[in-house]
Amino acid sequence: xxxxxxxxxxxxxxxxxxxxxxxxxxxxxxxxxxxxxxxxxxxxxxxxxxxxxxxxxxxxxxxxxxxxxxxxxxxxxxxxxxxxxxxxxxxxxxxxxxxxxxxxxxxxxxxxxxxxxxxxxxxxxxxxxxxxxxxxxxxxxxxxxxxxxxxxxxxxxxxxxxxxxxxxxxxxxxxxxxxxxxxxxxxxxxxxxxxxxxxxxxxxxxxxxxxxxxxxxxxxxxxxxxxxxxxxxxxxxxxxxxxxxxxxxxxxxxxxxxxxx
DNA sequence: ATGACTGGTCGAACCAGA
Numbered sequence: 001x002x003x004x005x006x007x008x009x010x011x012x013x014x015x016x017x018x019x020x021x022x023x024x025x026x027x028x029x030x031x032x033x034x035x036x037x038x039x040x041x042x043x044x045x046x047x048x049x050x051x052x053x054x055x056x057x058x059x060x061x062x063x064x065x066x067x068x069x070x071x072x073x074x075x076x077x078x079x080x081x082x083x084x085x086x087x088x089x090x091x092x093x094x095x096x097x098x099x100x101x102x103x104x105x106x107x108x109x110x111x112x113x114x115x116x117x118x119x120x121x122x123x124x125x126x127x128x129x130x131x132x133x134x135x136x137x138x139x140x141x142x143x144x145x146x147x148x149x150x151x152x153x154x155x156x157x158x159x160x161x162x163x164x165x166x167x168x169x170x171x172x173x174x175x176x177x178x179x180x181x182x183x184x185x186x187x188x189x190x191x192x193x194x195x196x197x198x199x200x201x202x203x204x205x206x207x208x209x210x211x212x213x214x215x216x217x218x219x220x221x222x223x224x225x226x227x228x229x230x231x232x233x234x235x236x237x238x239x240x241x242x243x244x245x246x247x248x249x250x251x252x253x254x255x256x257x258x259x260x261x
Numbered sequence: 262a263t264g265a266c267t268g269g270t271c272g273a274a275c276c277a278g279a
Contacts, residue, residue: 010268206266
């Protein structure tokens with residue numbers, strides 16, 4: 001089965017791209033971020049016609065996340081348990097897969113703007129709360145996938161300019177420590193389980209020909225809990241829709257998960 | 262050095278993204 005994540009930068013602007021991409025890539029689960037729409041605007045019907053159930057946690061103008069799934073979902077949870085947040089950034093659901101239930105946790109992590117700002121402090125508090133909540137979530141759900149737009153480039157090789165951008169947003173030691181702390185919970189960065197091209201990125205700035213010059217960052221990730229590691233068959237970044245007209249600035253990331261034995 | 266693009270909200274220039 002395949003599980004994907006894609007920050008679409010407005011589902012209103014990108015609905016046709018999502019539908020076109022799903023026809024070419026009929027993944028079992030697609031996690032979306034930055035819907036930029038309230039729940040009542042969510043295109044449930046058209047996605048249903050495409051074969052997908054949806055669990056939605058929208059927000060007007062900013063943020064907003066959703067899980068699309070071919071199989072029914074249950075136990076849908078919104079935002080980080082025990083953490084009060086007026087921004088819609090996390091949705092979780094359990095998907096019944098052939099090899100047993102999978103807990104899907106879809107996050108649109110805080111951007112954080114720049115170290116020293118209020119937004120950066122919000123990012124740090126948010127990441128701390130996420131980790132604490134995930135600790136319990138993983139105990140309850142051994143087969144767990146944490147995926148989405150992390151807004152963290154975990155290592156220097158995940159940035160087009162690690163020296164020039166050292167200790168700037170997405171590259172700070174503090175953010176990277178938070179990423180490592182997620183791994184220490186028992187999660188594995190599935191992309192790095194496999195050999196990958198150098199300069200693999202999932203986001204490119206719209207400005208200054210960012211994509212054409214491959215000036216990007218790898219900030220969209222799919223982490224899997226340890227029991228799922230032997231089932232991971234591949235993880236790729238699909239740059240194709242980034243070349244379409246009026247693209248999202250992010251590309252989808254796709255994990256191929258074996259059915260298991 | 263700062264700007265650059267893009268989407269949303271408006272109903273003109275913002276904010277926010279990364």
